[in-house]
Amino acid sequence: MEIDVCPPEQRQPNMSIEGFHADYLKVFYGKLFPHADIFKWMSYGNDGKHPACDQSYFGRREFSFTLDNDIYIRFQSFSNATEMENAIKEKCPFKIDLGAVYSVDPPKRHAYAGNNVFTPVERELVFDIDMSDYDDVRHCCSGADVCSDCWPLMTAAIKVMDTALRDDFGFSHILWVFSGRRGVHCWVCDGRARRLSDEQRSAVADYFRVYKGHENGLKKVSFVGPALHPFLVRSYNDVLKSFFEEDMLPSQSLLANEARYQKILDLIPDESTTSEIRDKWNSNRRSSISKEDVNIARWEQLKHALQSSKQKGLRRCVEEIVFSYTYPRLDIEVSKRMNHLLKAPFCVHPKTGRVCVPIDPRRCDEFDPGKVPTLSELLGELNDMDRVRADSSSGLPAEEWERTSLGKYIRFFRSSFLQPLLKSCKEELEGSYSAKLRQSKDSLGW
Amino acid sequence: MEIVRSNRKSTAAAADSVPALSLYRSAPSLEVRLEEFELYAIDRLRVLKGISDGLSRGKKPDEMEKLVSELWRVNMRHQDANEVMNKDIISHFVLRLVYCRTEDLRKWFLSMETTLFRYRFRLEGSESQRALMTDFNLPYKPLSHAEYEGVKEELSQVARSIGLPHNADSMFFKVHFEEVPELVATRKVFIHKGYAYVAMNQVASLVVTQFRSHLSRALALTNRKWMSSIRDQEKDRLTPIVEAMSSSYLGPDYSQPKESTEISLKDIDQVANSSFPLCMRHLFEKLRETHHLKHGGGCNWGCSSRCRNPSGVGLSLDDALAFWRRMFFDCQVGSERFDKEYAYSIRHNYGKEGKRTDYTPYSCQKIISSTPGTGDHHGCPYRNFSEENLRAALRRMGVGERPMEEVMERVRNRHYQLACTLTFEAVHGTSCDSGVNHPNQYLSLSQRAMQSKVRGSSCPLTNSAVIGDPCVDLGIGDPPTHLPFCRMGNRRRRDKTTSDGRQMDRWAHLPPFLSLVGSRKKMPLTSGDVGRRVNV
Numbered sequence: 001m002e003i004d005v006c007p008p009e010q011r012q013p014n015m016s017i018e019g020f021h022a023d024y025l026k027v028f029y030g031k032l033f034p035h036a037d038i039f040k041w042m043s044y045g046n047d048g049k050h051p052a053c054d055q056s057y058f059g060r061r062e063f064s065f066t067l068d069n070d071i072y073i074r075f076q077s078f079s080n081a082t083e084m085e086n087a088i089k090e091k092c093p094f095k096i097d098l099g100a101v102y103s104v105d106p107p108k109r110h111a112y113a114g115n116n117v118f119t120p121v122e123r124e125l126v127f128d129i130d131m132s133d134y135d136d137v138r139h140c141c142s143g144a145d146v147c148s149d150c151w152p153l154m155t156a157a158i159k160v161m162d163t164a165l166r167d168d169f170g171f172s173h174i175l176w177v178f179s180g181r182r183g184v185h186c187w188v189c190d191g192r193a194r195r196l197s198d199e200q201r202s203a204v205a206d207y208f209r210v211y212k213g214h215e216n217g218l219k220k221v222s223f224v225g226p227a228l229h230p231f232l233v234r235s236y237n238d239v240l241k242s243f244f245e246e247d248m249l250p251s252q253s254l255l256a257n258e259a260r261y262q263k264i265l266d267l268i269p270d271e272s273t274t275s276e277i278r279d280k281w282n283s284n285r286r287s288s289i290s291k292e293d294v295n296i297a298r299w300e301q302l303k304h305a306l307q308s309s310k311q312k313g314l315r316r317c318v319e320e321i322v323f324s325y326t327y328p329r330l331d332i333e334v335s336k337r338m339n340h341l342l343k344a345p346f347c348v349h350p351k352t353g354r355v356c357v358p359i360d361p362r363r364c365d366e367f368d369p370g371k372v373p374t375l376s377e378l379l380g381e382l383n384d385m386d387r388v389r390a391d392s393s394s395g396l397p398a399e400e401w402e403r404t405s406l407g408k409y410i411r412f413f414r415s416s417f418l419q420p421l422l423k424s425c426k427e428e429l430e431g432s433y434s435a436k437l438r439q440s441k442d443s444l445g446w
Numbered sequence: 447m448e449i450v451r452s453n454r455k456s457t458a459a460a461a462d463s464v465p466a467l468s469l470y471r472s473a474p475s476l477e478v479r480l481e482e483f484e485l486y487a488i489d490r491l492r493v494l495k496g497i498s499d500g501l502s503r504g505k506k507p508d509e510m511e512k513l514v515s516e517l518w519r520v521n522m523r524h525q526d527a528n529e530v531m532n533k534d535i536i537s538h539f540v541l542r543l544v545y546c547r548t549e550d551l552r553k554w555f556l557s558m559e560t561t562l563f564r565y566r567f568r569l570e571g572s573e574s575q576r577a578l579m580t581d582f583n584l585p586y587k588p589l590s591h592a593e594y595e596g597v598k599e600e601l602s603q604v605a606r607s608i609g610l611p612h613n614a615d616s617m618f619f620k621v622h623f624e625e626v627p628e629l630v631a632t633r634k635v636f637i638h639k640g641y642a643y644v645a646m647n648q649v650a651s652l653v654v655t656q657f658r659s660h661l662s663r664a665l666a667l668t669n670r671k672w673m674s675s676i677r678d679q680e681k682d683r684l685t686p687i688v689e690a691m692s693s694s695y696l697g698p699d700y701s702q703p704k705e706s707t708e709i710s711l712k713d714i715d716q717v718a719n720s721s722f723p724l725c726m727r728h729l730f731e732k733l734r735e736t737h738h739l740k741h742g743g744g745c746n747w748g749c750s751s752r753c754r755n756p757s758g759v760g761l762s763l764d765d766a767l768a769f770w771r772r773m774f775f776d777c778q779v780g781s782e783r784f785d786k787e788y789a790y791s792i793r794h795n796y797g798k799e800g801k802r803t804d805y806t807p808y809s810c811q812k813i814i815s816s817t818p819g820t821g822d823h824h825g826c827p828y829r830n831f832s833e834e835n836l837r838a839a840l841r842r843m844g845v846g847e848r849p850m851e852e853v854m855e856r857v858r859n860r861h862y863q864l865a866c867t868l869t870f871e872a873v874h875g876t877s878c879d880s881g882v883n884h885p886n887q888y889l890s891l892s893q894r895a896m897q898s899k900v901r902g903s904s905c906p907l908t909n910s911a912v913i914g915d916p917c918v919d920l921g922i923g924d925p926p927t928h929l930p931f932c933r934m935g936n937r938r939r940r941d942k943t944t945s946d947g948r949q950m951d952r953w954a955h956l957p958p959f960l961s962l963v964g965s966r967k968k969m970p971l972t973s974g975d976v977g978r979r980v981n982v
Contacts, residue, residue, distance in 0.1 A: 116549075167638065167639070168637045168638060168639075169623065169637065169639075169640055170638075170639035170640025170641070171640075192624070192640065196624065199627050200624050200627050202627070202631065203623075203627035203628070203630040203631040204630065204631075206630075206631035206632070207630050207631060207633055207637075224609075225606065225607045225608065225609050226606050226607075226609075227603050227606035227607045228603070228607055229603070229604055229607045229633040229636075230600040230603050230604065230636055231633065231637075232633075233603065
């Protein structure tokens with residue numbers, strides 16, 4: 001995706017690069033945030049134009065605002081687009097979270113007595129992948145930082161999961177969003193996905209669970225059995241193997257020195273093999289003649305040793321190592337329950353100033369988190385546009401955002417995600433409407 | 447259940463091809479005798495409670511399979527082979543009525559029935575399982591050959607990944623992945639475009655999930671129907687049975703004779719005077735006065751009389767009939783009419799009409815909850831008597847003034863069983879730590895107290911003194927955790943002191959007893975009478 005970056009000399013001199021300020025937010029929500037698109041998305045076709053529309057649908061969606069000073073307001077809802085837009089512009093939340101669609105309007109939940117009256121009825125299937133969960137395998141940064149050496153882990157994760165969600169689960173309306181700093185979120189918006197129960201969601205999340213991370217001393221990925229599930233095989237063959245061997249090994253220098261390669265050797269349960277290899281690497285310093293990257297060369301040696309070994313338990317060691325390092329590490333809890341909140345796309349991240357823009361999964365290799373527009377950059381662009389417009393007398397102003405760096409992202413959101421989604425929602429509404437008309441009485445006795 | 451003419455004949459003929467398991471999709475068209483209504487349900491309830499017990503003890507699947515098989519065999523058999531299936535179905539639907547009424551009841555029932563179904567399904571052979579799936583129109587489509595060819599590589603991979611042999615002949619089914627969450631979560635199925643490809647040997651999971659969700663919906667529907675129409679329509683007949691069943695006294699069975707010492711008719715008068723609890727004393731007095739009791743009262747009396755444990759009034763069936771006949775004859779009822787009108791009731795209580803062995807006598811709960819109509823004399827006197835009458839009755843029993851006040855205090859707070867316990871303590875001069883939960887228990891404790899007095903010891907009747915006595919087993923101690931709806935008051939025992947430092951009554955925390963729907967009216971009169979049409 002091409003990104004237009006404002007040349008530095010045109011920026012206002014007194015605006016910092018990473019600016020995040022309530023005043024900026026006011027302008028952002030006033031001119032840039034795509035209120036109408038968010039509304040259309042959240043309505044899922046229930047815009048009142050079809051007799052089958054559910055007029056109460058949008059009003060039952062929970063919004064949550066995080067204001068300045070960490071003030072947190074849950075269970076907000078709005079009955080129409082204008083109400084939502086006005087509330088956002090007035091409150092200027094630092095963060096907007098999207099919750100579930102509930103059985104009744106969230107603000108009115110206390111008016112209903114009894115158990116189980118206020119419950120979530122629909123919610124997108126969501127995933128959250130955070131780079132900090134990979135801290136034990138990336139040596140370039142840690143914690144909040146992210147760079148072009150470790151970001152490809154996210155890319156690999158997106159590829160693995162996007163393919164599985166489409167091919168295995170049959171979902172098509174999938175939105176990947178940059179979380180603003182160091183991760184990605186995934187929103188699966190198909191009707192089938194929204195209607196999954198907590199149990200079913202849990203099942204999908206567990207299907208994706210391979211890395212059972214963070215237990216000290218235990219192997220975190222363990223493959224037993226003579227074969228791997230087709231999903232794992234495909235992920236390995238199509239994405240993870242080449243990513244590990246060609247990208248991660250060299251960029252993270254995983255085998256270059258003892259401290260690093262010991263971590264990999266720790267994953268191998270057989271002492272004799274590992275000591276043999278260790279000796280080999282210790283004694284055999286990299287020959288200056290070889291042009292091959294030391295990491296790649298050593299990996300070949302290690303693979304050979306493992307795959308030709310007669311020992312049991314080493315059968316799947318190569319795959320286990322690769323998966324340990326590269327397989328997506330999901331925050332499972334986010335996906336399992338319907339009432340979990342998740343940050344809305346197109347928010348601005350308070351720590352980085354970057355906008356949470358969508359990512360095209362088909363071109364995720366090209367995504368660079370460092371080039372995502374920041375709030376201050378965008379405001380700079382707006383200022384420039386104002387000056388230009390003031391100078392010239394030509395033409396009606398288009399929507400302000402269209403000519404900023406944000407434009408491409410919003411256009412992508414609309415064409416690639418929103419429009420196909422709304423089309424499918426309409427079809428679904430029409431279909432169920434005519435089915436209801438034809439339906440016979442329920443014959444269920446007691 | 448719509449009642450039409452019985453179609454049992456046709457079921458019998460088709461017995462071979464009818465699958466042994468039912469999905470209980472819809473209530474069958476069967477005639478149900480009112481007895482069977484309750485008795486079948488109680489048998490099934492024993493199975494479900496046995497399962498609940500097994501689960502809470504953490505039994506493994508193999509053990510559960512054996513347990514279920516055994517429970518089913520013991521409780522759900524029937525002399526008439528054709529009736530076995532009917533019993534299964536009838537009992538399930540009756541219990542649906544019983545357990546549809548609150549969220550907790552529904553959850554429990556759903557859980558137990560699903561478990562029961564799961565293991566019964568497992569016990570079926572694979573051919574039978576396949577037949578079941580087709581019969582029940584479950585939305586799992588067997589793969590066509592072409593489809594199979596397209597995915598057989600992946601299917602084989604999955605099979606190998608979970609360590610199962612991949613039989614090229616085995617049937618595979620295509621189903622939406624949402625239907626098999628457990629298989630998806632553990633990656634035990636191949637999924638493609640939202641469909642899971644499930645092997646025959648994984649089918650149980652599918653069927654059970656389907657069963658569960660269907661039953662869950664059905665229970666909600668049943669509840670609505672119950673609240674809106676059935677409960678009122680059946681308030682004279684089924685409703686009291688249904689409402690009592692979920693809180694039924696399913697503790698130790700008083701129906702099994704323990705020892706053979708019986709009390710003869712002559713001794714009854716004496717025993718009544720010294721050891722009967724007030725409710726039974728009252729009935730007994732009235733019986734002598736009026737020579738017969740209306741059915742409600744008769745049921746109470748008949749039950750207790752029938753009990754043949756050493757604490758009880760050991761009347762055999764014939765003795766009881768003779769006793770009553772004598773009473774009724776005085777009233778010029780005449781033998782014939784007696785046989786017709788009242789003998790059935792007695793026989794019913796002895797289970798000769800019904801298929802069960804004996805009829806569980808009424809516990810205090812049940813007695814307290816029943817509301818006698820005019821002319822009836824059953825129910826709990828502590829609840830039903832006016833203060834004046836109650837004081838008089840207690841005085842006749844020998845309760846002194848000070849204990850009388852304590853008893854009346856309990857009555858005012860609606861703690862009727864405590865009142866009875868205090869009465870016991872006052873009359874016998876010993877403490878009764880176990881409390882009174884059953885008239886026969888009172889009788890038993892009383893007899894024991896008398897005997898120990900005779901022997902010269904006057905040890906208080908604590909739990910330790912009478913370990914093993916079934917009456918006291920349900921006194922203090924752990925509540926029967928496998929019986930979720932056995933509302934024993936002791937469940938929430940706590941020691942409390944009042945603000946002035948006095949130790950509060952041990953059982954003061956018991957809630958006042960809830961009242962249920964009214965008494966049972968007349969049962970069917972003759973033994974040959976089949977129950978009235980049950981229209982639920």
